[in-house]
Amino acid sequence: MKNILVIGATGQIGSELTMKLRGIYGNEHVVAGYIRGAEPKGILLESGPAEICDVTDGAAIDAVVKKYHIDTIYNLAALLSVVAENKPMLAWKIGIDGLWNILEIARENGCAVFTPSSIGSFGPETPRDQTPQDTTQRPRTIYGISKVTTELLSDWYFNKYGVDTRSVRFPGLISNVTPPGGGTTDYAVDIYYAAVKGQDFICPIAEGTYMDMMYMPDALNACVQLMEANPVRLAHRNGFNIASMSFEPGEIYREIQKHRPDFRMQYQVDALKQSIASSWPNSLDDTCARNEWDWNPTFNLESMTVDMLEKLSARLA
Ligand code: SER
Secondary structure (H helix, E strand, C coil), rough: CCCEEEEECCCCCCCHHHHHHHHCCCCHHHHEECCCCCCCHHHHHHHEEEEECCCCCCHHHHHHHHCCCCEEEEECCCCCCCHHCCCCHHHHHHHHHHHHHHHHHHHHHCCCEECEHHHHCCCCCCCCCCCCCCCCCCCCCHHHHHHHHHHHHHHHHHHCCCCEECCCEECCEEEECCCCCCCCHHHHHHHHHHHHHCCCEEEECCCCCEEEEEEEHHHHHHHHHHHHCCHHHHCCCCCCEEEEEEHHHHHHHHHHHHCCCCCEEEECCCHHHHHHHHHCCCCCCHHHHHHHHHCCCCCCCCHHHHHHHHHHHHHHH
């Protein structure tokens, strides 16, 4: 039986991943790691163990790993791209100094580690359409620089010490549970909230800007499936391109309008977000993930829109 620590368990991915892992491996086997000010509440708090786990405090995390005999760490602590650009040193401290702490703890305690990378790990020199798995990665954001470093450092720990590190390059993640905070792709979540609340939406990303996106249920499956994958089949490790849909603002707007004909969107482009979005790929080629661990997403823009509108309407009613 696995014993899992989720660091960042109250965040955008962690809040749902922790509950999914508890469903699979048993409530007592999945520890929700959080930081002060982001304490778990409700079902997340009541269904299983929770501990303070600040990635910048390696000794405290080491104690939690030993206390619960942890063998797998999902390291989800990070600042998203726009926030990171405004707080670069904090982004590095959490993303890279924190990662060093986690990888050292993993080496000493024999843990596997999952640390997300991102479409943000690519830059303007990267091929834009069907971006290959192995290609140029020269990002222009501190977020992207920290993600490329995450991939390299994680691979180094695998090659040098045999630490079982694995990751995926997440696209923009869309969920009806915990909203993202300060990402370039957040508009694709915010637009659904506006539609359900009956408000007009001001889009900060320019018409025609394509980015890869993914519905959270597929993203959670990717985390679990990759960590369960047979290591013999893994030619890559950190991190796999994964993809399920790519769209530009006009396409998601028109998809929502099919269900909410009165919904209106206007553009008011945010310079920082647009410069980041323009430096990222239009779409990723995820053949390696499909071949090496059977990645196979289930949602597209149409089915995600139906589900998002239904779930958000029920929750916000
Ligand atoms: N969703 C992230 C961001 O926009 C990209 O991985 O920062």
